Amino acid sequence: xxxxxxxxxxxxxMNALAGKxxxxxxxxxxxxxxxVELMDMMDAPFPDACRDPELAARLAATGYTELGFDSVMPYxxxxxxxxxxxCDMQWEEKDNWPTxxxxxxxxxxxxxxxIPPGFLEHPDNIAITRAIEILKRELxxxxxxxxxxxxxxxxxxxxFGVEPFLLMTVDDPDMTMRCLDRLKEISVLFGEAxxxxxxxxxxxxxxxxxxxxSGDYYRRFLLEIHREMVxxxxxxxxxxxxxxxxxRMDYIAxxxxxxxxxxxxxxxxxxxxxxxxxxxxxxxxxxxxxxxARGPEEVRxxxxxxxxxxxxxxxxxxxxxxxxxxxxxxxxxxxxKAWHESHDE
Amino acid sequence: MPVAHxxxxxxxxxxxxxxxxxxxxxxxxxxDPLMHELAYNLIVGNHHDVDRLTKDALDRDFSANNILDDGxxxxxxxxGIKFRDNIIFVPEVLVxxxxxxxxxxxxxxxxxxxxxxxxxTVIMGTVKGDLHDIGKNLCIMxxxxxxxxxxxxxxxxxxxxxxxxxxxxxxxxxxxxxxLTTTMPNMGKTIxxxxxxGLRDQVKIMCGGAPLNQEFADDMxxxxxxxxxxxxxxxxxxxxxxxxxMKAVPAKT
Numbered sequence: 001x002x003x004x005x006x007x008x009x010x011x012x013x014m015n016a017l018a019g020k021x022x023x024x025x026x027x028x029x030x031x032x033x034x035x036v037e038l039m040d041m042m043d044a045p046f047p048d049a050c051r052d053p054e055l056a057a058r059l060a061a062t063g064y065t066e067l068g069f070d071s072v073m074p075y076x077x078x079x080x081x082x083x084x085x086x087c088d089m090q091w092e093e094k095d096n097w098p099t100x101x102x103x104x105x106x107x108x109x110x111x112x113x114x115i116p117p118g119f120l121e122h123p124d125n126i127a128i129t130r131a132i133e134i135l136k137r138e139l140x141x142x143x144x145x146x147x148x149x150x151x152x153x154x155x156x157x158x159x160f161g162v163e164p165f166l167l168m169t170v171d172d173p174d175m176t177m178r179c180l181d182r183l184k185e186i187s188v189l190f191g192e193a194x195x196x197x198x199x200x201x202x203x204x205x206x207x208x209x210x211x212x213x214s215g216d217y218y219r220r221f222l223l224e225i226h227r228e229m230v231x232x233x234x235x236x237x238x239x240x241x242x243x244x245x246x247x248r249m250d251y252i253a254x255x256x257x258x259x260x261x262x263x264x265x266x267x268x269x270x271x272x273x274x275x276x277x278x279x280x281x282x283x284x285x286x287x288x289x290x291x292x293a294r295g296p297e298e299v300r301x302x303x304x305x306x307x308x309x310x311x312x313x314x315x316x317x318x319x320x321x322x323x324x325x326x327x328x329x330x331x332x333x334x335x336x337k338a339w340h341e342s343h344d345e
Numbered sequence: 346m347p348v349a350h351x352x353x354x355x356x357x358x359x360x361x362x363x364x365x366x367x368x369x370x371x372x373x374x375x376x377d378p379l380m381h382e383l384a385y386n387l388i389v390g391n392h393h394d395v396d397r398l399t400k401d402a403l404d405r406d407f408s409a410n411n412i413l414d415d416g417x418x419x420x421x422x423x424x425g426i427k428f429r430d431n432i433i434f435v436p437e438v439l440v441x442x443x444x445x446x447x448x449x450x451x452x453x454x455x456x457x458x459x460x461x462x463x464x465x466t467v468i469m470g471t472v473k474g475d476l477h478d479i480g481k482n483l484c485i486m487x488x489x490x491x492x493x494x495x496x497x498x499x500x501x502x503x504x505x506x507x508x509x510x511x512x513x514x515x516x517x518x519x520x521x522x523x524x525l526t527t528t529m530p531n532m533g534k535t536i537x538x539x540x541x542x543g544l545r546d547q548v549k550i551m552c553g554g555a556p557l558n559q560e561f562a563d564d565m566x567x568x569x570x571x572x573x574x575x576x577x578x579x580x581x582x583x584x585x586x587x588x589x590x591m592k593a594v595p596a597k598t
Contacts, residue, residue, distance in 0.1 A: 288556035321526035
């Protein structure tokens with residue numbers, strides 16, 4: 001049976017984030033779907049598209065105009081506010097993501113943490129807030145505009161370096177909490193700026209991944225902070241943590257976040273069973289093995305697996321590989337529609 | 346037979362595979378209680394105690410090689426198993442590695458002077474365009490903990506740097522790491538560079554990183570893929586035909 005869409009993409013996404021009924025499962029991109037092909041198409045290459053609001057908006061819009069997703073996301077990386085804090089950056093070229101040189105940290109402890117004057121006016125933050133304003137103006141009635149603000153755990157990796165920060169968690173848990181408490185103010189500040197610019201929702205990446213730390217770490221260090229973020233940021237939040245997270249999904253489900261964007265290392269059905277309706281799930285099409293290396297048929301099968309499990313919003317598991325073929329990304333919304341055509345009465 | 350050290354015995358209790366229990370118990374059988382104390386403090390990351398106990402052991406005329414084998418490496422073997430089995434995570438491995446370093450600070454000068462050869466020489470680095478190094482660093486800790494000499498090229502490593510390092514150190518194994526899907530292909534480019542330089546047959550190449558898998562490693566022409574730090578050590582031993590070597594000799598770097 002042909003699928004009849006009765007909602008605009010924005011309404012579809014916002015309803016899904018609110019746990020309300022939708023006409024079909026939305027397809028979102030809480031992290032990033034920019035690819036080299038799209039950069040070439042729009043003449044908006046990295047790293048310029050990360051630092052220029054016009055280019056960022058132009059490239060982000062393709063998530064809707066070229067791929068048919070229900071949301072757009074102009075923050076392609078995880079480093080914009082870290083650049084504004086003064087981290088040592090490697091901006092790279094079109095075919096690679098910009099990265100913080102974490103081996104060269106800028107701070108050592110909580111007393112070093114200072115939000116620089118004019119933080120929100122830093123060009124790398126302005127690139128995001130102005131891009132959101134442009135997208136809101138041009139596409140805001142139609143599509144959900146999602147922003148992104150880094151959580152304190154991710155910021156800690158950037159400003160302290162991964163190893164020094166993880167050692168701090170063992171050596172001095174109280175100091176670690178003081179650091180996280182100060183860093184979370186940066187998350188709130190940048191998040192509020194994006195909300196003021198028009199963001200309908202915010203992705204909240206905070207990489208306390210099972211590949212690095214235990215589920216108990218998440219409970220001890222982040223659960224309360226994430227609850228506080230829900231209280232303080234006035235739009236739906238989509239928590240994003242890469243890697244194995246099944247052992248902490250029960251805690252994540254207690255945060256009050258609207259949704260959790262989860263990795264393909266976690267089985268969708270097991271994830272659904274764990275969260276048991278307490279939080280929406282977004283995900284989890286595999287990037288390196290499926291979207292990057294396979295074809296549309298394999299993409300379709302993964303989309304079906306998510307939908308069969310009841311995942312509420314379909315998305316790539318994380319920022320897609322920049323060399324991903326467009327036909328694979330376009331297949332995601334196609335597959336969602338095909339699944340609904342064969343399942344909806 | 347259980348060891349008398351209560352804490353160490355509890356740590357051994359985390360090992361559940363029969364052949365590993367046998368191996369681990371074998372490491373401690375008949376060794377001095379001081380080595381048990383040393384291994385335990387390494388496992389739980391008490392670097393100040395490892396520092397002190399290593400000095401004590403040297404003062405009591407334990408050989409540097411015995412301290413390394415019976416205390417530090419034996420302890421690190423349990424750390425590796427606990428990490429692989431998700432009983433501990435990266436922070437706990439980092440503090441154990443720091444403790445290992447505290448002990449090695451006293452042993453390395455003695456071992457170097459004695460001329461004992463390491464298990465093998467490994468070059469490690471994160472590939473060009475990639476600045477992520479925690480996984481690579483864990484592998485290095487485990488490799489050193491198992492007795493390999495490891496030269497760390499850091500992050501953002503070009504093919505030329507890998508080639509130069511293999512030549513300079515006469516390394517038998519090269520390990521490459523990548524976290525980003527954008528930089529994974531640089532592993533293949535590095536392997537091609539070794540082929541073009543006529544050096545591919547002189548070194549075994551292994552690779553790893555979160556987005557990789559065996560298939561990708563095979564397609565690139567790597568000799569092996571390791572899914573984690575423990576796997577990396579097993580792979581390095583396998584590539585050098587050392588699977589049966591259960592007790593290692595010191596790393597020099």
